[in-house]
Amino acid sequence: MYMALNQITTLCLAVTLFLIGSFLVKRIGFLNRYCIPAPVVGGLLFAILATTLKSMGIVEISLDTSLQSIFMITFFTTVGLGASFKLIKLGGKLLVIYWLACGFLALMQNVIGVSLAQVLGLHPLLGVMAGAVSMEGGHGAAAAYGQTIEGFGVSSALSVGMAAATCGLVAGGLVGGPVVQHLIRKFNLKPAMEETEEYVEKDERPVTEKSFMVQVFLITFCMALGTFIGEWFSNLTNFALPGYVGAMFTAVIVRNIVDRINPHAINMKEIGLIGDISLGIFLSMALMSIKLWEVANLALPLFVIILAQVIFIVLFAVFILFRALGKNYDAAIMVSGFLGHGLGATPNAMANMSAAVGKFGPSQKAYLIVPIVGAFLIDVFGMPIIITTINLFK
Structure with missing residues (x-):
């Protein structure tokens, strides 16, 4: 039997596994003691389950991780x-x-x-x-x-x-x-x-719709410019430079330019929240799609x-x-x-x-x-x- 999960279902599964992992980390001393990330726990559990089901010939699960x-x-x-x-x-x-x-x-x-x-x-x-x-x-x-x-x-x-x-x-x-x-x-x-x-570095400003969208703009701007620069550099030099590398270093430059123009424009409380959510979903998708038999x-x-x-x-x-x-x-x-x-x-x-x-x-x-x-x-x-x-x- 073959089961293919589409993009949205895979995303929902990733979020679900993250929440399951969070629940287990809080309640299992070993996981809590060694700071094992919640998405790692949830994702690995699914990877183990998927491997077991495949090896027993019950079902092979295919995931669409294109959003990862x-x-x-x-x-x-x-x-x-x-x-x-x-x-x-x-x-x-x-x-x-x-x-x-x-x-x-x-x-x-x-x-x-x-x-x-x-x-x-x-x-x-x-x-x-x-x-x-x-x-x-x-x-x-x-x-x-x-x-x-x-x-x-x-x-x-x-x-x-x-x-x-x-x-x-x-x-x-x-x-x-x-x-x-x-x-x-x-x-x-x-x-x-x-x-x-x-x-x-403390930032006690309240989270508002306007301030949150400003942070989203800064993030997406750095992502767009950074991935463009990364692709341009790779094509020019034939040196493999993943898009996320260009995005991160572009963000470093943008951060320090913005600090000089308006030190209060960047709200690290909101940036950190977006980063934590993105990392959680990203890791859940990565872990749950691991082929352990390999x-x-x-x-x-x-x-x-x-x-x-x-x-x-x-x-x-x-x-x-x-x-x-x-x-x-x-x-x-x-x-x-x-x-x-x-x-x-x-x-x-x-x-x-x-x-x-x-x-x-x-x-x-x-x-x-x-x-x-x-x-x-x-x-x-x-x-x-x-x-x-x-x-x-x-």
């Missing part, structure tokens, strides 16, 4: 619109060091992924999917780049990326706590005595690559980054955040840091720097490194 790219580009555009240069100035030298470390990590994750993929007899681009794409990039980047790489004829790239991103999320949550406790106890670290005010035979090599990624980031964070950041309490807390989003996502980083500061004391510097870099600055280095690696091995 729109939500994907929308999300990355909202990330770009959050990249205010004023935030970078507040972080100072430590932010730059942390930022450079994230760029180096992205490079090394691709080196590890591609090298081990070739040793294990896999296509190098599958190594990229188990590298910076899924580790630093998380599920959002895995879904986005997975589509791009499958467009080059590398089957199961999306499935490999999603599987690696899920393992990375769990690993990031598992190693963060033990590492920060080791550093704090070994060096007898204490929080700084002086009180500093935590900077958080990655079953890749389980062992994928485990080897991810294990190598975890070992490298822990060693780098403990022996290099911790010392570069000052070898103090704030550095230890930032290391826990680095492990969180270096293997998973920014929520992982915040969860790691929250657990640490709840036990050992506050770290305002960590709470300023890690979210700023993990939320959007990381892509400034990560995207060019990933795209260049993809073009080297496509």
Whole structure:
């Protein structure tokens, strides 16, 4: 039996799975503890169900995920619109060091992924999917780049990326706590005595129809201009540049131009809401369309690559980054955040840091720097490194 869901039904299913995932994350301790995203939970459950039904010969379900790219580009555009240069100035030298470390990590994750993929007899681009794409990039980047790489004829790239991103999320949550406790106890670290005010970009303006439409205009303008520039650049240079990359960097430029003209024009509360909804639907669609049977035979090599990624980031964070950041309490807390989003996502980083500061004391510097870099600055280095690696091995 064959069942084909149209565009609207697929969208409805994606939203339903997102809500189911949210329900389960709130009620299952493991999912909540390791910050597993709701759309990942709901989408994977459906993928498992679809795989089971297909393998038993009951029904094969076909999905129309043509709307997925729109939500994907929308999300990355909202990330770009959050990249205010004023935030970078507040972080100072430590932010730059942390930022450079994230760029180096992205490079090394691709080196590890591609090298081990070739040793294990896999296509190098599958190594990229188990590298910076899924580790630093998380599920959002895995879904986005997975589509791009499958467009080059590398089957199961999306499935490999999603599987690696899920393992990375769990690993990031598992190693963060033990590492920060080791550093704090070994060096007898204490929080700084002086009180500093935590900077958080707050926007308390009410959501209105007019202000919301202004944000929608800014997002769609950046999407339109960015995708046009991306296509033009790709055609001119024969260098694969996905549309969402052009949209995100266009949004960064627009954000900082608008900040100079009218600092109150952009409402990050509304931009964030649009971004969260877009990401939820985008990930639900990406996860529920995974063909799990394609990655079953890749389980062992994928485990080897991810294990190598975890070992490298822990060693780098403990022996290099911790010392570069000052070898103090704030550095230890930032290391826990680095492990969180270096293997998973920014929520992982915040969860790691929250657990640490709840036990050992506050770290305002960590709470300023890690979210700023993990939320959007990381892509400034990560995207060019990933795209260049993809073009080297496509």
